[in-house]
């Protein structure tokens with residue numbers, strides 16, 4: 150029978166980061182199980198790679214600060230591009246919210262986040278209809294990374310450090326004895342182990358249920374429309390978000406056009422077409438919880454109608470249908486990650502990122518490695534993210550999720 154100390158189930162960006170951080174600390178017997186033939190076919194391959202410190206809660210701001218710093222200083226090139234994030238407000242109440250959030254961000258150490266007025270916004274996004282805009286907040290160090298590059302960087306380093314990855318291996322159950330992890334059952338046999346880290350993204354709930362844990366993570370489809378403008382995009386266009394509706398757009402980066410093909414997701418291609426191509430989307434309130442990842446053409450018109458109101462320039466872009474994509478968010482009830490251990494000794498969660506798993510992957514990997522090896526995370530207190538909060542009612546509150 151196969152045996153290892155730690156099994157990480159799921160080889161997306163989060164599983165890869167946990168493996169990297171564990172092996173950097175000297176952990177040797179680390180095995181990643183991935184049900185697909187390659188990495189990147191889960192949410193990581195659909196993500197657009199936004200990174201930002203502009204959050205509402207202290208814990209999200211701190212996870213971002215740590216992670217942005219990591220991306221910026223990583224010897225591996227994850228294509229961090231600090232193009233900025235611009236949130237705009239169409240009401241005074243929304244602007245007040247942005248003011249309060251940016252004050253908290255600055256207090257916690259976020260540099261160069263500022264409140265700007267409609268004229269500033271018009272300068273940054275010349276094609277935006279700013280008639281009703283009260284102001285906004287701009288974070289200069291927010292921006293973009295390449296999700297697949299981050300995943301590959303973590304994986305390659307983890308493998309160099311001695312970790313292993315097993316493809317086409319689907320975990321079907323986690324086995325315990327006296328409330329303690331003993332093994333993982335897979336389609337290829339049983340693997341004895343002491344620790345299991347659940348990194349199965351939007352599919353985490355089913356495996357947790359095999360040890361009678363109700364992990365509150367629900368999958369939800371998110372769709373992205375990809376289009377090409379007749380004229381080049383304004384230079385330095387950041388991510389632009391309507392804080393009221395969640396409608397957002399940003400220059401497209403062609404590093405993983407759509408969910409990775411059945412060939413090999415480990416090769417990303419960054420073409421030079423980002424000056425003309427743009428992606429836009431909004432969180433559709435009518436989208437039910439499901440694992441459906443098929444792109445639905447009816448979403449296109451919904452997005453273009455929103456674009457028409459806010460930016461005729463976007464409305465006039467030409468759809469690039471083959472690059473439109475859909476993937477899954479892994480929502481938790483309070484839109485915060487679920488990190489750390491539980492009542493079952495040796496079982497750890499790294500789930501529920503609610504659309505922020507790529508940007509928070511460095512902090513997540515470090516937190517999990519410290520929790521597993523030392524009993525708690527000391528670089529940052531992440532105890533408020535433990536699964537316990539759902540039974541004690543100590544939920545967090547984040548409005549700035551899109």
Ligand SMILES: Cc1cc2nc3c(=O)[nH]c(=O)nc-3n(C[C@H](O)[C@H](O)[C@H](O)COP(=O)(O)OP(=O)(O)OC[C@H]3O[C@@H](n4cnc5c(N)ncnc54)[C@H](O)[C@@H]3O)c2cc1C
Nearest residue numbers: 159161162163184191192193196199320350476506507508
């Ligand atoms: C359209 C879209 C845009 C997004 N944009 C951003 C963004 O701008 N910034 C950001 O930070 N995040 C973004 N996200 C969210 C981000 O993609 C996720 O939070 C992140 O990828 C989660 O990583 P993960 O490794 O936990 O999950 P995944 O990447 O889904 O990896 C989980 C892996 O587990 C494997 N697996 C599942 N079940 C099993 C099993 N039983 N046995 C073995 N393997 C299994 C899957 O095959 C998969 O490879 C976006 C998501 C979508 C859909």
